[in-house]
Amino acid sequence: MASHHPIMTLDELTAFLDREFPQIHLGGRTYFVDEIGPLTARMRMDYHERHLRPGGTISGPAMMALADLALYAAILAHIGPVALAVTTSLNFNFLRKPEPRALVAHCRLLKLGKRLAVGEVSISSEGSADVVCHATGTYSIPDRR
Template identity: 75%
Template structure:
């Protein structure tokens, strides 16, 4: 659909800060690293609050990052639409992530007028193997 992003990393970060300040409660841990045509990459600077017993990053932390990177990829393409909402998310947890930063890479598979579908892969450390794979659908409100 779109030839490239209509929002920059800085514009998306400012939008998230303004519209969703709750994601930064307890300190800023989510950052947008890149946006491109139908893509986005984000980082979670996982700390103690993101760990589960056994010393691994928790499923809910990975789920939040995957959902957020999908939303960011969509915003980058359509602009600052606060009411674009998740309608479906599916997760496959593939391997145990080590404590520390997680990086999520998203690719939009379809971007229509009313629905967007994408996939996100979450990586831990320097490993090239994903620790989590997610697919999601978002509803885009009429303009």
């Protein structure tokens, strides 16, 4: 079973994401892992016009990507660099319009087993406590034999 404490450092996790998923930085780096802790991770998505939808608000797909990436980062920090851990389900509740600034995703793992991980992500506009999006997700963890 995975540890409740991260086994990857913030620098190791960032290097892994940069190496294995360079496509998340196409057009310039906007995603940053800010912190990892016991069963938690915090990510930031800088405000950029490529994340906007008509009407000038940050798009749902941009928030969905941030939540999925935060969940993936939290899991990897605790199980190690397993590139083939994959999303099996995601559920989103968009609660209010985000402010036109960076978004911060706070992820908490609810279950971290040998084969499945379940977590929740709360996304807020940077500097605000108001949650703009709440997500839950499940990841399948491949057999590590």
